[in-house]
Amino acid sequence: MYRIGIDIGATNMRVGLFDPTDQLVAREQSHTEATSGATQALEKLVRMIEAVDPERLASGIGIGAPGPLDVDNGIILDAPNLPGWHGLRIRDELESCVGKAVFLMNDAKVAALAEAKIGxxxxxxxxxxxxxxxxxxxxxxxxxxxxxxxxxxxxxxxxxxxxxxxxxxxxxxxxxxxxxxxxxxxxxxxxxxxxxxxxxxxxxxxxxxxxxxxxxxxxxxxxxxxxxxxxxxxxxxxxxxxxxxxxxxxxxxxxxxxxxxxxxxxxxxxxxxxxxxxxxxxxxxxxxx
Amino acid sequence: MYRIGIDIGATNMRVGLFDPTDQLVAREQSHTEATSGATQALEKLVRMIEAVDPERLASGIGIGAPGPLDVDNGIILDAPNLPGWHGLRIRDELESCVGKAVFLMNDAKVAALAEAKIGxxxxxxxxxxxxxxxxxxxxxxxxxxxxxxxxxxxxxxxxxxxxxxxxxxxxxxxxxxxxxxxxxxxxxxxxxxxxxxxxxxxxxxxxxxxxxxxxxxxxxxxxxxxxxxxxxxxxxxxxxxxxxxxxxxxxxxxxxxxxxxxxxxxxxxxxxxxxxxxxxxxxxxxxxx
CATH class of the missing domain: 3.30.420.40 (ATPase, nucleotide binding domain)
Incomplete structure (x- = not known):
């Protein structure tokens, strides 16, 4: 199964495509421009996703984002470092843009998961x-x-x-x-x-x-x-x-x-x-x- | 299933018999006399077990004791409030005395278990x-x-x-x-x-x-x-x-x-x-x- 991982930081956004053996096979990075608002950020994310996965191989998308989050509803609440994103329903918005299941979790927790499993x-x-x-x-x-x-x-x-x-x-x-x-x-x-x-x-x-x-x-x-x-x-x-x-x-x-x-x-x-x-x-x- | 619970404290030891509906049906209490040594304490515990369960109904015995413990091996290590008990292999000793399976855990953890389940x-x-x-x-x-x-x-x-x-x-x-x-x-x-x-x-x-x-x-x-x-x-x-x-x-x-x-x-x-x-x-x- 191919998967897409997205890491949203205050400075940079990274998008990566992982192949079925969990190798990172494509990677895009861009400035977050967290003050420019959610619409522009979403458009940029969608372009980055298309760039790493032009053949639409990925089954789903996981996102690590700075908190606090409403994980159950896939919402970025009031992350101090993402001022233009407050209240962004990133899961639903991205799902409707790309037609794939999206999963959201706190950035430190996803890093923990990676370090625990393969780090x-x-x-x-x-x-x-x-x-x-x-x-x-x-x-x-x-x-x-x-x-x-x-x-x-x-x-x-x-x-x-x-x-x-x-x-x-x-x-x-x-x-x-x-x-x-x-x-x-x-x-x-x-x-x-x-x-x-x-x-x-x-x-x-x-x-x-x-x-x-x-x-x-x-x-x-x-x-x-x-x-x-x-x-x-x-x-x-x-x-x-x-x-x-x-x-x-x-x-x-x-x-x-x-x-x-x-x-x-x-x-x-x-x-x-x-x-x-x-x-x-x-x-x-x-x-x- | 009948079960026996034992609570060992610095001051008192309590032994109780629980019936298959988890009701406490018999209870004994005695001074711990923690400085008198392990042999005497074990003998007293065996007498209390016989007193609450003369018909030998219980399938096993659980013990809550002050730590630190070696839970895997059923040993009381160096509990500061049980000076005569240091190194006591309470699980094996009691199993050989009464012929029942014995389980040991820290006293605060067993109290936590009870408060979480029925408290x-x-x-x-x-x-x-x-x-x-x-x-x-x-x-x-x-x-x-x-x-x-x-x-x-x-x-x-x-x-x-x-x-x-x-x-x-x-x-x-x-x-x-x-x-x-x-x-x-x-x-x-x-x-x-x-x-x-x-x-x-x-x-x-x-x-x-x-x-x-x-x-x-x-x-x-x-x-x-x-x-x-x-x-x-x-x-x-x-x-x-x-x-x-x-x-x-x-x-x-x-x-x-x-x-x-x-x-x-x-x-x-x-x-x-x-x-x-x-x-x-x-x-x-x-x-x-």
């Missing part, structure tokens, strides 16, 4: 994927299925409380790429990025060392709480912050090992995601039944 | 039970099955990190009955209990108000994080601290509603446990297959 989490029974880039998101995959929760809100990890004493003490407040960029700018100048912070860390700049040490403590605390709640077999960590600094994962393991109960220290497994930018595209195609 | 969580697809007494424990039940996690450590909620800025910032450090008792003693004298703290709260004592307000913020933060990780359909809260002060549950709902993402505020459900002291006994019997 760094392959072979593990339960995989907690976490992505750290502009924000913090995640997806839990148990026995090959996304654990969605009772209201499709499972693994909305960015809003976990890490430091209750702070006004802004959530995992996303403390550990997102946006936060690292802000800290970099405070320390090193207003044109700096998170990458500059890590560069100064490598050069043993004391403030940069402290900032990353705090990041490790905060992120490690969230990982500890996740272990105490669901005890996943493995964590797979991805997103730009992790993929550009994969050594963070070993450091996180040290922090978590110090924090969990004694009998749990030996079973902690943390891995770096292995599918890179394509995780969302692969996972979206996996939604097609 | 306050009945009818919900996923139930996060949390007990707050001497310590803080829990159990997650999805579609009638305990979600144990990859290493049987799911819902060891006491070690969730609530305030990373504190040396002792776990949920149990901040919210257990032991902590409330300690705060009561600091404020009101060394013979005081958690109940005295709540009494002074009712009398609008400002320090008592602040202590309970802190407890609500801390516990609410943990509930928020649990929602973000697994999005359970309902929380069922039990244990002495909650059962003696059930109004806390409505207050917690207010705190959690302020903290979760916008689209999740309307779906939060928190309930008070309904099986009281017998939850562990009922749930233990449910382990018998």
């Amino acid at each position: 760094a989490g392959a072979g593990y029974s339960s995989v907690q994927y976490i992505t750290v880039s502009t924000g913090v998101g995640g997806g839990l995959v148990c026995d090959g299925e996304v654990f969605a929760g009772s209201h499709q809100h499972a693994s909305e990890l960015g809003n976990m409380i890490v430091d209750v004493s702070l006004k802004n003490g959530t995992l996303e407040d403390l550990c997102s790429g946006t936060t690292l960029k802000r800290e970099s700018r405070v320390l090193f100048g207003k044109d700096k990025t998170a990458a500059d912070l890590f560069m100064h860390y490598d050069a043993y700049h004391p403030e940069a060392r402290r900032a990353i040490a705090r990041w490790l403590q905060h992120f490690g605390a969230a990982l500890t709480s996740i272990i105490q709640v669901i005890d996943p077999e493995v964590f797979v960590l991805g997103g730009a912050v992790i993929l550009h600094n994969p050594w963070l994962v070993e450091e996180l393991k040290t922090v978590v090992t110090q924090r969990v109960y004694g009998t749990m220290k030996e079973t902690i497994q943390l891995k770096v995601a292995s599918l890179g930018d394509n995780a969302g595209l692969y996972g979206a195609a996996m939604l097609v039944k | 306050a969580g009945a009818g919900y697809s996923s139930v996060q039970y949390i007990t707050v007494s001497t310590g803080v424990g829990g159990g997650l039940v999805c579609d009638g099955e305990v979600f144990a996690g990859s290493h049987q450590h799911a819902s060891e909620l006491g070690n969730m990190i609530v305030d990373v800025s504190l040396k002792n910032g776990t949920l149990e450090d901040l919210c257990s009955g032991t902590t409330l008792k300690r705060e009561s003693r600091v404020l009101f004298g060394k013979d005081k209990t958690a109940a005295d703290l709540f009494m002074h709260y009712d009398a609008y004592h400002p320090e008592a108000r602040r202590a309970i307000a802190r407890w609500l913020q801390h516990f609410g933060a943990a509930l928020t994080s649990i929602i973000q990780v697994i999005d359970p359909e309902v929380f069922v809260l039990g244990g002495a601290v909650i059962l003696h002060n059930p109004w806390l549950v409505e207050e917690l709902k207010t705190v959690v509603t302020q903290r979760v993402y916008g689209t999740m505020k309307e779906t939060i459900q928190l309930k008070v446990a309904s099986l009281g002291d017998n939850a562990g006994l009922y749930g233990a019997a449910m382990l018998v297959k």
Whole structure:
């Protein structure tokens, strides 16, 4: 069965055609232009679908999109990074345009599905994927299925409380790429990025060392709480912050090992995601039944 | 099918016989005397089993015991409240004494199973039970099955990190009955209990108000994080601290509603446990297959 996967991000939209052996055989990428409105975006998506699948081989289309979503009804609700798309009934609209079944899921959850099935989490029974880039998101995959929760809100990890004493003490407040960029700018100048912070860390700049040490403590605390709640077999960590600094994962393991109960220290497994930018595209195609 | 449930606590052991309609038809209770050693405890358990089931009707025995446990091998590892029992192979020992299949599970998880199946969580697809007494424990039940996690450590909620800025910032450090008792003693004298703290709260004592307000913020933060990780359909809260002060549950709902993402505020459900002291006994019997 041929399938189409679509990965909608704030910056880029990607459309891929997968053959019956799950190989990516055609791929299109384009700017999202999220402010230009839903009609134009849909027209562009339809053109991209025709470009990757001119012979109309695909049985269906899976979409990973930033939340919050109404998954049951295939609607993008009020995703902050897609301002022109609020309320877009993307499933029904696209189904009526292309005449194929369309499936919608949160972008981090489809990436989790791909990493769990064919990426760094392959072979593990339960995989907690976490992505750290502009924000913090995640997806839990148990026995090959996304654990969605009772209201499709499972693994909305960015809003976990890490430091209750702070006004802004959530995992996303403390550990997102946006936060690292802000800290970099405070320390090193207003044109700096998170990458500059890590560069100064490598050069043993004391403030940069402290900032990353705090990041490790905060992120490690969230990982500890996740272990105490669901005890996943493995964590797979991805997103730009992790993929550009994969050594963070070993450091996180040290922090978590110090924090969990004694009998749990030996079973902690943390891995770096292995599918890179394509995780969302692969996972979206996996939604097609 | 008749079943026997055993609830082993630091203070008391309870043994109950359930008839084929799941009614509790006989019940024995005795002091645990956890320091007297495993041999004496086993002998006492065997006598209690004979007392509730003299005609040997039961097909099997389920045990809820404080952890950490080696569930696969039926061993009590190093439960801090059962000092004489460390390493006790309770499943094999009891099976050889009574000639029936024995099943072992963490005490909070069996209570969760009972609350989910016949208690306050009945009818919900996923139930996060949390007990707050001497310590803080829990159990997650999805579609009638305990979600144990990859290493049987799911819902060891006491070690969730609530305030990373504190040396002792776990949920149990901040919210257990032991902590409330300690705060009561600091404020009101060394013979005081958690109940005295709540009494002074009712009398609008400002320090008592602040202590309970802190407890609500801390516990609410943990509930928020649990929602973000697994999005359970309902929380069922039990244990002495909650059962003696059930109004806390409505207050917690207010705190959690302020903290979760916008689209999740309307779906939060928190309930008070309904099986009281017998939850562990009922749930233990449910382990018998």
